[in-house]
Amino acid sequence: MGFLYRERAAPSPAVDVVWATVDLTDGTYVASADARWDLVFTLRDGERRVLLSGPSSRPTPVPYTSGSHNLGVRFAAGAYFAHEPVTAWCDRTDRLPLLGRGAFVLAGRAWPFPSLDLDAPDVDVLVAALVESGVVRQDAVVEAALDGGAGRWSSRTVERHFAHAVGISPQRVRRIERAREAVARLQDGRPIADVAFRLGYADQAHLTRDLKRLTGMTPGRTRDRGEPV
Structure with missing residues (x-):
């Protein structure tokens, strides 16, 4: 395995798991189908990146690059992003716009780029704000x-x-x-x-x-x- 991996639970019922990786080499990881939404934050050589992935129905090759630090949120079953129809996001990953070094744009609003420290509360605060705003919702059915x-x-x-x-x-x-x-x-x-x-x-x-x-x-x-x- 060309990366170090850790994960933890999250306080929000909208989240399945929060994970963090440090990429040790260049390589490609094959992500299994998950039928879940994912939000991923990356930092490498001072460059920040935010990826939003819709539910996947098939395996997806995911390249990784030595020196990258990543923090990801895998959302729970039934949790979804409400800003666009889900049909537009199945098996799709997009890079979200950044506002300077400290924020990114999602659903027409600016959100803080969280710390990539897995044990820091930043990403939990972000998820809570996404849920409170209605950007992330949960389907009980x-x-x-x-x-x-x-x-x-x-x-x-x-x-x-x-x-x-x-x-x-x-x-x-x-x-x-x-x-x-x-x-x-x-x-x-x-x-x-x-x-x-x-x-x-x-x-x-x-x-x-x-x-x-x-x-x-x-x-x-x-x-x-x-x-x-």
């Missing part, structure tokens, strides 16, 4: 559906909420969630056949096909990969 509570709504209602907040069908999002859980179990040392059985794959070949389509890796390579999902 999507959250409940992924937690097994979809029975409270009709399938049409659930599909409409996924289309609005995620831009990916409920069925594909569940496949993505299952593939990511499979990766976590494989990297925890679980046998491939056991992971396939426990997560409801038809067989080991089914698991292999799904992981290759959604993470870009076979189960064997996933187990030995040594990188975060």
